Amino acid sequence: MAKMIYVVDDSKTMLMSVRSTLEMAGYRVETCDNPLNAVQHLNGNKVDLIITDVNMPGMNGLELIAKVRSSSANRFTPILTLTTESQAQKRDEAKKLGATGWLVKPVSAQDLTRVLRQILPGA
Amino acid sequence: MNLQYLQKNTKLVGAGLAGWLVGVGVLTFGGFVPTPYCNYLWAFSSGMMGMFTYLVIQSAGAAEKRKKQRAKESDADIAGKTQALKQLLCSFSPLAGLLNAHLETTNKLADDAATDIMERVLKISQRSEEFLKVFEQRRLEAQDITAEAENTMASSQHLLEEMSAYRQKRESHQQQQSEAITDIANKVETFKPLIEVIREVTKQTNLLALNAAIEAARAGEAGRGFAVVADEVRTLSNQIEDAAARIEDSVFQVSSTVDGQMDRLEEAQQSAVDEVEWLQTINHSVNTLSNQFQKAVHTLDDLTDNTQEAVSYVRNSVLTVLSRSQFQDIARQQIEQVQEGLNLCEARFKVISEQPDISKLTTDQDLSDIIESLREGYTMKEQEDIHRELLDGADTSQSDEPERPKIELF
Numbered sequence: 001m002a003k004m005i006y007v008v009d010d011s012k013t014m015l016m017s018v019r020s021t022l023e024m025a026g027y028r029v030e031t032c033d034n035p036l037n038a039v040q041h042l043n044g045n046k047v048d049l050i051i052t053d054v055n056m057p058g059m060n061g062l063e064l065i066a067k068v069r070s071s072s073a074n075r076f077t078p079i080l081t082l083t084t085e086s087q088a089q090k091r092d093e094a095k096k097l098g099a100t101g102w103l104v105k106p107v108s109a110q111d112l113t114r115v116l117r118q119i120l121p122g123a
Numbered sequence: 124m125n126l127q128y129l130q131k132n133t134k135l136v137g138a139g140l141a142g143w144l145v146g147v148g149v150l151t152f153g154g155f156v157p158t159p160y161c162n163y164l165w166a167f168s169s170g171m172m173g174m175f176t177y178l179v180i181q182s183a184g185a186a187e188k189r190k191k192q193r194a195k196e197s198d199a200d201i202a203g204k205t206q207a208l209k210q211l212l213c214s215f216s217p218l219a220g221l222l223n224a225h226l227e228t229t230n231k232l233a234d235d236a237a238t239d240i241m242e243r244v245l246k247i248s249q250r251s252e253e254f255l256k257v258f259e260q261r262r263l264e265a266q267d268i269t270a271e272a273e274n275t276m277a278s279s280q281h282l283l284e285e286m287s288a289y290r291q292k293r294e295s296h297q298q299q300q301s302e303a304i305t306d307i308a309n310k311v312e313t314f315k316p317l318i319e320v321i322r323e324v325t326k327q328t329n330l331l332a333l334n335a336a337i338e339a340a341r342a343g344e345a346g347r348g349f350a351v352v353a354d355e356v357r358t359l360s361n362q363i364e365d366a367a368a369r370i371e372d373s374v375f376q377v378s379s380t381v382d383g384q385m386d387r388l389e390e391a392q393q394s395a396v397d398e399v400e401w402l403q404t405i406n407h408s409v410n411t412l413s414n415q416f417q418k419a420v421h422t423l424d425d426l427t428d429n430t431q432e433a434v435s436y437v438r439n440s441v442l443t444v445l446s447r448s449q450f451q452d453i454a455r456q457q458i459e460q461v462q463e464g465l466n467l468c469e470a471r472f473k474v475i476s477e478q479p480d481i482s483k484l485t486t487d488q489d490l491s492d493i494i495e496s497l498r499e500g501y502t503m504k505e506q507e508d509i510h511r512e513l514l515d516g517a518d519t520s521q522s523d524e525p526e527r528p529k530i531e532l533f
Contacts, residue, residue, distance in 0.1 A: 013234055016242075017446065020245055024248070024438065055456070084452070084503045086502065086507075086527065087502070101530065105452060106449035107530065108442075108446045109443070111529075115530060119532070
C-alpha cells in the first residue's frame with residue numbers, strides 16, 4: 001500500500017499544490033488547514049511522513065513539531081517543514097525540536113518527490 | 124512723513140533727535156552760535172523732545188496692542204492646524220480600512236484563481252491520463268489481435284508450405300505414373316508388329332490348308348483324312364486370326380486408354396502448375412497482409428509512444444503549474460505583512476489624534492518602531508532584502524553572504 005503523507009498548511013492553495021503533486025507521485029495524502037486539528041489527528045493516527053508549514057495562525061509549525069514528537073503515534077515519524085520562513089534561527093529551532101528537514105517555498109515537484117523518496121525509500 | 128510713519132519708526136526718529144541734540148550741544152557750548160539764538164535753539168529742541176516722548180509712549184501702547192492681537196491670532200491658528208492635523212490622522216483610519224479590504228480581496232481573488240487554475244490543469248492531466256490508459260488498453264488489445272493474426276498467418280504459411288510439399292510429392296507421383304503409362308504404351312506398341320506376323324502366319328496357314336484340301340480332294344478316298352486335317356488347320360488358322368483381331372482390338376483399346384490417361388496426366392500436370400501459381404499468389408498475399416498488419420501495429424506503437432510523450436509533457440507541465448502556484452501563498456504572506464503595517468500605522472495615528480495637545484507629542488511617537496516591528500515579522504529573504512535596500516541603502520545583489528539552500532535535510 002502507498003505511503004501516507006499528512007500535510008498541514010493554512011493555505012488551501014499550498015494544500016492543493018502539495019496534495020496533487022504527491023498523489024501524482026503515487027502517495028496517499030491527507031491534508032489539514034488547522035494546526036490544532038492536525039495535532040489532535042496525529043495524536044491517534046500513525047502516518048508515514050508529515051509536512052508542515054511554520055507560520056500558521058493558532059499554532060505555529062514549531063509548536064506542532066514539539067507536540068507531535070511528544071505523542072506516541074508519530075514520535076519517530078519524519079517531519080518536513082515547508083515554509084517561506086528563511087530565518088536560520090527558526091530552522092535551527094525546528095532541527096532541535098526533531099524536524100527531519102527544512103524546505104523553503106516554492107519547492108518544485110521534482111525536488112519534493114526526490115526528498116520524499118530519499119526519506120521514504122521503497123515508496 | 125506723517126505721524127503714523129513716525130510712530131512706526133520711533134527708533135529712527137529717536138536716533139535723529141539724539142543726533143540733533145548732540146549737534147545743538149556742540150554748536151551752543153562750542154560758542155559757534157550767538158547766545159540769543161542759543162535760547163531759541165534749545166527751546167525748539169525741547170519741543171521736539173516732548174513731541175518725541177509723546178510719540179514713544181503712543182508707539183509702545185500700539186506695539187503692545189499689536190502683540191496681543193498677534194498672540195491671539197497665533198493661538199487661533201495653532202488650534203485650527205491642530206484640529207486639521209487630527210482630522211487628517213483620523214481620516215487615515217477609513218483609508219487603512221479601505222486599503223486592507225482591497226488587499227484582502229486581492230488575496231482572495233488570487234487564491235481563488237490559483238485554486239481554479241490548479242483544478243483545471245489537474246482535470247487536464249486526469250483526462251490525458253485516462254486517455255492514455257484507454258490508449259494503452261487498445262494497444263494491448265491490438266497486440267493480442269496481432270499475436271493471434273501472426274499465429275494464424277504462421278499457420279497459413281505452414282499449411283501453404285505443406286501444400287507445396289504435398290504438391291511436389293504429387294507431381295513426382297504423377298511423373299512416375301506418366302513414365303509407367305508411357306512404358307506400358309511403348310510395350311503395347313510392340314504388340315502391333317507381332318499381330319501382323321500372326322496375321323501373315325495365319326494367312327499362309329490358310330493358304331497351305333486350302334492347298335492341302337485341294338490335294339486331299341485330288342487324292343480321293345486316300346486323301347480323306349488329310350482333308351480333315353487341312354480343314355482343322357484352316358479352322359485353327361481362322362481362330363488364330365480372330366484371336367489376332369481381338370488382340371489388335373485390345374491393344375487399340377489399351378493404347379486409347381493409355382492415351383486418355385496421358386492426356387489426363389498432362390491436364391493434371393497443368394493443374395499442378397496452376398496450383399503452384401495459386402499457392403504463390405496466396406503466399407504472397409499472406410506475406411503482404413502480414414507485413415501490412417505489422418506496419419499497422421508499428422504505427423499504433425508509434426502513436427502510443429507519441430501519446431505517452433504528450434501525456435508525459437502534460438503531466439510535467441501540470442507539476443510545474445502546481446509548484447508555481449505556491450507563489451499565491453508567498454504573495455499572500457507579503458500582502459498580509461503590508462496589511463499588518465497599515466494596521467500598526469492606523470493604531471499609531473489614532474493614538475496621536477486622540478491626544479488633546481498635539482504639542483505634547485514626543486519623539487518616540489514616530490514610525491521607526493513600526494518599521495522595526497515589520498522587519499521582525501519578515502519571514503522571507505526577499506522581504507529582508509527590500510528592507511535593506513530601501514532603508515539601509517544596501518546593495519543586496521552584491522551581497523557576499525552565501526545563499527541558504529532551499530532544501531536541508533538534518
